[in-house]
Amino acid sequence: MTTVPLKISSLKVQRLDIPLVQPIAMSFGTVSKQNIVLVRITDQDGAEGCGEAAILGGPYWGAESAEGVQAAIEKYIAPAILGVPLDGLEAASLLLGKTIRGNAAAKSAVEMAILDLLGRRLDASSALFLGGLCRTQIPVAWTLSTGNVETDIAEGERALLDRGHRRFKVKLAKTNIAQDVQRVASIVEAFRGRATVIADVNQGWDEVTALRYLPLLQEAGLEAIEQPLPSHDIEGIVRVRSRLNIEVIADEVLTDASTALLLSAKGAASAFALKPNRDGGLINTKRLAGIANAAGIKLYGGTALETSLGTAASAILYGSIPELQLGSELFGPLGLECDLASASLSVRNGVLDVPTGAGLGVTLDEDRIRELAERTNAVFK
Ligand SMILES: [Mg+2]
Structure with a gap:
């Protein structure tokens, strides 16, 4: 028997560093480890919910660091939500939004834990709190990022x-x-004919470079280019799109529904990458997806290379979105040397089954978490 509304009676944060199976070379440098911030909350009846923020190697891709996420949650979010009656996920998202500005990954991790807890309190999948599932399987892309063509192709063949x-x-x-x-x-x-390819520049080019090289990639048959220009250069990407008929996925430039509205009004993207970690939580990402659906903009389910916990939350969210034309990149657990879950989510026949267990459907491996916490503290003391 659960008492309503939900009141959070305790909140705990742990930083856990997990090495990547292989380093990822991106426009801003090469990253070799993932920084996870694990959040655990309990309600007034003693039920527990968990969420995570995934920060790839430090504040380089986005503005947040794992240390900053931990501080924002412990110092500012926890005092604002502990003991406060919460009617559901929208109410929680609203409270988090009012509590602190920015700090998207910190808010997302706490909202994810609340989503998990809401489901567990009813012994039902958290999908219920996002409107239910429109699909039970999500197509998953695989990343090729060694920077060497032979190694990339060999790895692609194996993944296929x-x-x-x-x-x-x-x-x-x-x-x-x-x-x-x-x-x-x-x-x-x-x-060609077996798998399609999306290229992600992570803001690494300027307009001249994009206009010079994109026609070659278009000619080669590239499916889409992701965030070729810096996120501030919205006029530049509008001009690129007006000259080249190529699928452009917006990623870093998106922060919430209002930037989604701006980009769609300006014609600055033909597709949006979804990322709860970047948007300040799953509810915000779902709002942004609604704008894309209404504007005829395609959707691509992004990842911040989460463990099975964050991947399950994203899979449930992406499963609840009516249109997901470009599938997803929910391969996080496959890219990490170890997982927080006792049973890792896996990809078979190119798809991930959306978890159906209570809450986010993930059981944590407490021994492994203890080990990771000890190792992380030993390195960062
Ligand atoms: Mg990207």
Whole structure:
């Protein structure tokens, strides 16, 4: 028997560093570890819910660091939500939004824990609190980011054979652009008719570079280019789109529903990447997706390379969104050396089954979490 409304009686935060299976080379540098911030909350009846923020190697992709996320939650969010009656996820999201500005990953981690707890209190899937599922399986792309064409193609062949991925995501570096673009074109060619390729520049180019190289990638058959220009250069990407008929996915530039509205009004993207970690929580991402659906903008379910916990939350969210034309990149647990869950989410035949257990459907491996916490503290003391 659960008492309503939900009141959070305790909140605990842990920082856990997890090495990547292989380093990822991106436009701002190469990252080799994931910084996870795990949040656990309990309600007035003693039920527990968990959420996480995933910060890839520090405040380089986004503005937040794991240390900052922990401080924001402990010092500002916890005092504002402990003991406060919460009627549901919208109410929780509203309270988090009013409590602190920015700090998207911190708010997302706490909202995720609340979503998990809301489901567990009813012994039902948390999908119920996002409107229910429109699909039970999510297509998953695999990332090819070693920076070496032979290694990338060999890895793509293995991923296709072992797990059936039908879409690859290639990360582009900032240097040796001509060589990098040729690498992408070779990967597109190697998988033609078997898998499609999205290239992610992570804001690494300027307008001239985009206009010079995108026609080559378009000619090669690239499916989409993600965030080629810096997030502040909205006019630049509008001009690029007016000259080239190529699918442009907005990622870093998106922060919430209002930026989604601005981008759709300006014609600055033909697709949006979804990321609760970036948007300040799952409810905000769902709002942003609604604007895309209404504006005829495609959706791509993004990842911040979460463990199975955050991946389950994203899978449930993406499963609840009516249109998900470009599938997802929910391969997080496969890219990490170990997982927080006792049973990792996996990809078979190119898809991830949306978890159906109570809450987010994930059981944590407490021994492994203890080990990771000890190792993280030993390094950062
Ligand atoms: Mg991206």
